[in-house]
Amino acid sequence: MDEMSVAPGDAIVFDGLRKTYEALEGSIEALGPLSFGIRKGEFVSVLGPSGCGKSTLMLVAAGLDDATSGGVIIDGRPITRAFTDLGIVFQDHALLEWRTIIGNVMLHSDLRKIPAKELQPRAMDLIRKVGLEGFENRYPFELSGGMRQRAAICRALVHSPPFLFFDEPFGALDALTREQMRVDLEKLWLDRRQTVLFITHGIAEAVALSDRVVVMTSRPGRVERIIDIDLPRPRGSAVLASPEFVGYCAVIKDIFSASGILKD
Amino acid sequence: MRKRQLLDAAGPLLALVLLFLGWESAVVLFGVSEHLLPRPSRIFVEIVDRAPMLALHASSTVSIILSGFALSVVVAIPLALAISFVPVVRRVVYPIVVFSQLIPKIAIAPLFIIWFGFGVLPKVLITFLISFFPILIQAIVGFTSIKPEPIRVARSMGAGPVDMFLRVRLPHALPNLFAGLKMSMAAAAIGAIVSEFIASSRGLGYLVLVANGEMNSPLAFAGMMLLSLIGILLYFIVELIQRLTTPWDIAQRRLTPN
Numbered sequence: 001m002d003e004m005s006v007a008p009g010d011a012i013v014f015d016g017l018r019k020t021y022e023a024l025e026g027s028i029e030a031l032g033p034l035s036f037g038i039r040k041g042e043f044v045s046v047l048g049p050s051g052c053g054k055s056t057l058m059l060v061a062a063g064l065d066d067a068t069s070g071g072v073i074i075d076g077r078p079i080t081r082a083f084t085d086l087g088i089v090f091q092d093h094a095l096l097e098w099r100t101i102i103g104n105v106m107l108h109s110d111l112r113k114i115p116a117k118e119l120q121p122r123a124m125d126l127i128r129k130v131g132l133e134g135f136e137n138r139y140p141f142e143l144s145g146g147m148r149q150r151a152a153i154c155r156a157l158v159h160s161p162p163f164l165f166f167d168e169p170f171g172a173l174d175a176l177t178r179e180q181m182r183v184d185l186e187k188l189w190l191d192r193r194q195t196v197l198f199i200t201h202g203i204a205e206a207v208a209l210s211d212r213v214v215v216m217t218s219r220p221g222r223v224e225r226i227i228d229i230d231l232p233r234p235r236g237s238a239v240l241a242s243p244e245f246v247g248y249c250a251v252i253k254d255i256f257s258a259s260g261i262l263k264d
Numbered sequence: 265m266r267k268r269q270l271l272d273a274a275g276p277l278l279a280l281v282l283l284f285l286g287w288e289s290a291v292v293l294f295g296v297s298e299h300l301l302p303r304p305s306r307i308f309v310e311i312v313d314r315a316p317m318l319a320l321h322a323s324s325t326v327s328i329i330l331s332g333f334a335l336s337v338v339v340a341i342p343l344a345l346a347i348s349f350v351p352v353v354r355r356v357v358y359p360i361v362v363f364s365q366l367i368p369k370i371a372i373a374p375l376f377i378i379w380f381g382f383g384v385l386p387k388v389l390i391t392f393l394i395s396f397f398p399i400l401i402q403a404i405v406g407f408t409s410i411k412p413e414p415i416r417v418a419r420s421m422g423a424g425p426v427d428m429f430l431r432v433r434l435p436h437a438l439p440n441l442f443a444g445l446k447m448s449m450a451a452a453a454i455g456a457i458v459s460e461f462i463a464s465s466r467g468l469g470y471l472v473l474v475a476n477g478e479m480n481s482p483l484a485f486a487g488m489m490l491l492s493l494i495g496i497l498l499y500f501i502v503e504l505i506q507r508l509t510t511p512w513d514i515a516q517r518r519l520t521p522n
């Protein structure tokens with residue numbers, strides 16, 4: 001295990017995780033081996049170019065895909081099947097099109113067998129917080145992309161999970177909506193301080209949201225550098241205009257330039 | 265909204281009325297013989313005059329259509345599940361089923377008489393043979409076309425196989441299932457008539473055949489018109505159930521044509 005990036009007591013530990021895919025001519029190294037840890041209550045982004053295996057990394061951590069070797073340990077337990085103590089958001093909103101917005105947020109009630117009464121207040125509270133009030137009885141197809149993704153975030157938060165996994169949640173949204181969603185997500189996270197694994201390819205997005213950014217190489221994705229982001233929260237426009245913020249972004253750009261992912 | 269729906273319904277109805285009016289006046293205007301093409305009004309009179317006899321034949325046809333259709337549903341949906349979720353079945357059985365559809369079904373229908381006699385069974389089997397494929401194909405599309413993300417979300421909520429099927433895969437498949445059911449219902453109506461052409465002494469198909477043989481065109485047309493009516497009615501019953509069970513899909517299609 002890489003002593004530099006994993007500390008004792010980490011809530012999530014990636015332990016020599018490696019993933020290969022079988023292809024026509026032998027196997028393709030997709031990911032790793034990589035090791036790093038995420039502390040309890042920490043917001044960590046995994047930032048890398050497309051195809052570096054960062055989405056796979058999240059799927060393995062969620063127990064939704066298998067590692068070829070190594071693995072992921074959450075709260076001391078190795079992940080061997082679907083991990084359920086989390087909220088999860090994908091780039092595709094993944095709402096069930098036959099359920100209304102509130103029906104989607106309340107899906108937990110049916111699948112986890114939680115009484116609806118217990119979830120309802122928190123569900124309505126979240127729907128209000130993300131600005132979907134009045135739309136709770138609409139179907140997903142009636143909503144804009146941004147609104148659907150807000151509903152997906154409500155669904156990930158409603159059962160108050162200790163862990164949140166995001167796979168490029170704002171990837172399909174326009175720049176303005178993206179900006180607003182980022183601000184709203186930070187606000188929601190500051191309420192509860194869940195342990196967050198956030199997959200993205202947006203440098204500014206990663207820096208603005210995270211306590212630490214794990215910068216990855218291209219395929220096979222490995223940890224290139226882990227950067228502590230020491231900026232005050234909430235990170236409003238003043239923070240994002242500060243030289244420190246710009247400095248962090250520049251450092252990451254330099255890393256990508258040095259490895260040939262970004263070219264002048 | 266209400267006004268637009270009314271207009272949407274009025275259009276086709278008006279077209280139908282115009283068609284009958286044009287037909288009626290053309291027959292009268294050109295003095296077409298009743299044996300070649302009876303007037304619509306003459307056909308309606310025939311239907312009313314012969315109502316009890318027609319009803320008897322119609323009920324026989326409807327029972328064949330519904331039996332064949334029910335058999336199709338009962339066979340096609342479990343088979344679709346097996347083909348969708350059991351790789352061995354998908355590899356071995358699926359090609360055989362598809363290949364079976366290349367056999368001209370109407371041509372093998374007479375064989376069914378040899379095998380199963382003149383009772384209800386061969387008629388139901390012919391109807392089944394013609395109507396089961398659309399449900400099968402649409403059900404397979406429905407069960408397999410779901411994207412991985414909703415499945416992953418459900419798994420991360422601890423969904424077991426039963427919940428996964430009942431709450432995720434099945435609702436996703438419903439629009440396709442209904443598309444298949446509607447196509448199969450239409451096909452079942454055709455299958456029942458074919459079966460009555462070949463092997464029957466009852467039913468509207470048989471009646472049309474006999475009326476044709478006797479050059480009794482008004483009766484033949486009366487039979488055909490009833491057959492069409494039955495086909496349309498059965499189709500709309502399925503459509504109605506679809507509207508009640510998949511409101512999200514209906515609304516979505518109304519908003520986004522194509």
